[in-house]
Amino acid sequence: MRNVALFGGSFDPIHTDHINIIKACYEKLGFDEVWVIPAYVNPFKNLSASSVSQRIEMIEMAIADLDYVKLKTYEVRKQTRSYTYDTVEHYQKNYPDLKFAFIMGSDQLDSFEKWDKFDKLIAAIEFKVFLRSDRFNEKIVEKYNLETFEFENNYLSSTKIRNLEDVHLQIKTVNNYINNNLMxxxxxxxxxxxxxxxxxxxxxxxxxxxxxxxxxxxxxxxxxxxxxxxxxxxxxxxxxxxxxxxxxxxxxxxxxxxxxxxxxxxxxxxxxxxxxxxxxxxxxxxxxxxxxxxxxxxxxxxxxxxxxxxxxxxxxxxxxxxxxxxxxxxxxxxxxxxxxxxxxxxxxxxxxxxxxxxxxxxxxxx
Structure with a gap:
């Protein structure tokens, strides 16, 4: 059975640390594929700063050389707020021959229990937590016996990139796209x-x-x-x-x-x-x-x-x-x-x- 990592998020914009997490899934955790799933609107955020088409174009640029990565547009096609449980249920139902795990950053741990249909979600799929910073919610990790992983971390965030912090660490093609489109x-x-x-x-x-x-x-x-x-x-x-x-x-x-x-x-x-x-x-x-x-x-x-x-x-x-x-x-x-x-x-x-x-x-x- 092939192992697939589901990696969801706003990706507004996708950046170097997203790609480094993807590479770690393949090179260190042994996943056969990583599916990148951009959200239409993150339920914990307001409307995205960029359009869906722009975020998709940036993702395509960022993963162009990674043949084990697939862009999945299930959530953006729905054109409603995205809930992880619905996405997981969709893929498990439609691909019963694949084994899925869900990728999340440690910055999401504080709100983890607030995710929609959380009890069903935590029972439905394995979570792999990548440590985005030195401090994270260890109580949640212990409570749900979550696996944590390190990766080549530049401590980037989409918010930082939008606000011109550490832009020199950003994916070059994506940064050029952002600049040339006045995003x-x-x-x-x-x-x-x-x-x-x-x-x-x-x-x-x-x-x-x-x-x-x-x-x-x-x-x-x-x-x-x-x-x-x-x-x-x-x-x-x-x-x-x-x-x-x-x-x-x-x-x-x-x-x-x-x-x-x-x-x-x-x-x-x-x-x-x-x-x-x-x-x-x-x-x-x-x-x-x-x-x-x-x-x-x-x-x-x-x-x-x-x-x-x-x-x-x-x-x-x-x-x-x-x-x-x-x-x-x-x-x-x-x-x-x-x-x-x-x-x-x-x-x-x-x-x-x-x-x-x-x-x-x-x-x-x-």
Whole structure:
């Protein structure tokens, strides 16, 4: 009789420790297969932060090289809250020739006795408990004579990943998928930048997408770069100063209002483990531009200044120009920004980067 481990959970997102538990089931516990069963909605949680299709896609990426792992969609197909007993009953009834055990993390032990139809469940199937942390509910383990196992533990959790903790330990393909699809954006941005800045960022993302459509550029990458452009805008001065000093201290000579663009680029690169260099560069350049400006650089620079909520004098004219011709719009907005900066701060305090961009695109290009 083949032994199958049932591994259920929200997987929002699936991460490295989930995979390490799966590998331990196969390599150390001797299971022939591991069936990964994403929940539609975990009964102990609110609605998932990502869609069912997104979670399934991430799981498929994570298990792509593990031929003994199968993705089972029984719970998500039901489109109701998921209860372990119903799932176990379903698989035992439909696969009587297989012997099942259920995999759980030690973090679930505290609520274990609250699981639906618990008395029937504990009698119906064996449980294998993987120790997710050094502290766990030993009373429950002893009471039900549960087996516990260690595994290659990075002490990750889906909550940590959603909140940008230990992202460097995450599965690379899954992390790229999360970044490139702006997943968990509310947790990662709104709570840190405030509602007004968050909505500005969403507006810039949409404007960047519109400009990308007009200029035959990748719509998704433009939206991602536009949405993330102000990621560090509301950081304290000291936090921006620290990350800039760590990766390029020369930038601290630039005016403080431009620091967030550099800090944001470094933050994405280091803390999000963001791998799209063109997106990072566009965010780096979005305040004062540069001599070299790609299509995406121009899109984000312009989108930031003409997004739908902007209402400064002349903005409708700038929108019309930019939507008609991106390069002309970019140069017009750069010239306007330079003139405003000089009027407000004087020639000596507008920064070398803005001066260099202005000379190249406005003075030398004439």
């Amino acid at each position: 968990y954006i509310y947790e990662r941005l709104e709570s840190k930048m405030g509602q007004e800045r968050f909505y500005h960022s969403l507006n810039v993302g949409q404007t960047a997408l519109n400009l990308a459509r007009l200029n035959n550029f990748d719509l998704n990458r433009a939206m991602v770069a536009g949405t993330l452009h102000d990621i560090a805008k509301n950081w304290p001065k000291e936090k921006m100063q620290a990350i800039i000093a760590k990766y390029d201290s020369n930038l601290l000579t630039e005016p403080e209002p431009t620091w967030h663009s550099f800090a944001g680029a470094f933050h994405l690169q280091q803390d999000w483990v963001f791998e799209d260099e063109e997106v990072i560069t566009a965010i780096y350049k979005h305040t004062v531009a540069a001599k070299e400006m790609s299509i995406l650089d121009m899109i984000v620079f312009c989108a930031d200044k003409i997004s739908v909520e902007r209402d400064y004098p002349g903005v409708e004219k700038y929108r019309s120009i930019t939507y008609a011709d991106l390069k002309t719009g970019f140069k017009t907005l750069l010239k306007q920004q330079y003139q405003v900066a000089v009027k407000k701060h004087g020639n000596d305090k507008i920064g070398k980067q803005l001066i260099a961009a202005y000379k190249f695109w406005i003075e030398e290009d004439n």
